[in-house]
Amino acid sequence: MSRTPARPSDTYSPLYFLASLGAGGLAVSFFMWLMHWLPHPGKTVPVFEDITAAFANGSILTQGMILLALAGIAVFAFLNLKLLVWNLRSFAAWAKTDAYAKFARTNAQSQVMALPLALAMSVNVMFILGMVFVPRLWSVVEYLFPLALIAFLAIGAYGFKLYSGFLGRVLTEGGFNCAANNNFGQILPAFAFAMVGVGLAAPAAMSTLPLVAGLGLVLSTFFLMTSGIIAVVAMVLGLRSMMENGANPETAPTLSIIVPLLAVLSILGLRQSHGLSAHFGSPDMAGETLAMLTKYLSVQILFLLFAGLVLVRQGYAQRFVFGAENSPGSYALVCPGVGFAVLIHFWLNKGLVDAGMVAKFSAGYWAITVVALVSQMAMIWLVWHLNRRHFGTPKPTGAVPAQ
Structure with a gap:
């Protein structure tokens, strides 16, 4: 009797939502090219009209960059939405199984927060698709901002429902295994609420209506503080367990989850600062922005070194990226690379x-940009490689003797 070969993704885990998240992050990374390299006067982001004007008047290099950026956005946005739909269907079926019931009694229950995290990312991706591919969208954008606020609030409320199921259980019944918490997996809910917050902050930065901008500012601040509190508590608990038990080899990629979290929080902060400056009289000081972003980037680098040290010492890549073992947690390696690239751009x-330290498009400018591009290209390869391992056609196995 021949054994039917199985793909790793046939054994479902909510961490597969990170596959959708990583693809969405790469779509955002291509949008960074358009945002920072093309003029978009009067707007905080480039839209279809800005892009077409730059293409019509630009050099061959500019036109090539625009085409590559648009292709990257389209490809990874499609992959983001495709994997989101697959995950939603798979999660719905898995939630009815005994495996889910067992899962929901463990520390790993908080992994369900990857669902609202991926949903919030996909809403951001759809907004980017609208800006770059839909003509005259900016003329009706003020009607879209309230809808965006409602969508992100709904995702946030759903996230609180999921997280309260985990938190309510462990705080009333106990059963949280501190020894098995030797990772940063419990920071995932903080990442999810931060992604909701950055979406809510978009109207604060882009809306011309003080009421809409103010709502975005207030609501995003609530999720900012929620994310920060969860992240600090989870980090302390995780470090305490790792110092005693060592880091869990399979979940070691979560040690770098702080990197994309800080990228999201930095964008949230930039959006809030712009809204405060545009509508509420707060001075927009380039020096303070530089200091804030440098702090975030410094912590990113520290955690990349920290996570890299553990991953190398444990031989994670040899086991789960290139070796015979597979883990859906490998997709957690994509988010840090993307988050680092995006924050480098900002x-x-x-x-x-903006602070006058580097001239736009100078040799020094492109030298720093190369760092972001190398990180971005490495994550594109990693997504392609992991998708082949987890979702590709499985290799046939040998025959199993009949019993």
């Missing part, structure tokens, strides 16, 4: 350039 353009 640190350079909204920090160094």
Whole structure:
């Protein structure tokens, strides 16, 4: 009797939502090219009209960059939405099984927060698709901002429902295994609420209506503080367990989850600062922005070194990226690379350039940009590689003797 080969993704885990998240992050990374390299006067982001004007008047290099950026956005946005739909269907079926019931009694129950995290990312991706591919969208954008606020609030409320199921259980019944908490997996809910917060902050930065901008500012602040509290508590608990038990080899990629979390929080902060400056009389100071972004980037680098040290010492790549073992947690390696690339773009353009330390499009400018591009390209390869391992056609196995 021949054994039917199985793909790793045939054994479902909510961490597969990170596959959708990583693809969405790569779509955002391509949008960074358009945002920081093309003029978009009077708007905080480039839209279809800005892009077409730059293409019509630009050099061959500019036109090539625009085409590559649009292709990257389209491909990874499609992959983001495709994997989101697959995950939602798979999660709905898995939630009815005994495996889910067992899962919901463990520390790993908080992994369900990958669902609202991926949903919030996909809403951001759809907004990017609208801006770059839909003509005259900016003329009706003020009607879209209230809808965006409602959508992100709904995702946030759903996230609280999921998280309260986990938190309510462990705080009333106990059963949280501190020894098995030797990772940063419990920071995932903080990441999810931060993603909701950055979506709510978009109207604060882009709306011309003080009421809408103010609502975005207030609501995003609530999720900012929620994310920060959860992250600090989870980090302390995780470090305490790791110092005693060592880091869990399979979940070691979560040690770098702080990197994309800080990227999201930095964008949230930039959006809030712009809204405060535009509508509420707060001074927009380039030096303070540079200092804030430099702090975030510094912590990112520290955690990349920290996570890299553990991953190398444990031989994670040899086991789960190139070896015979597979883990859906491998997708947690994509988010840090994307988050680092995105924050480099903001640190350079909204920090160094605006503060007058680096000239736009100078040799130094492109030298720093290369760091972001290398990280972005590495994550594109990693997504392609992991998707082949987890979702590709399985290799046939040998025959199993009949019993």
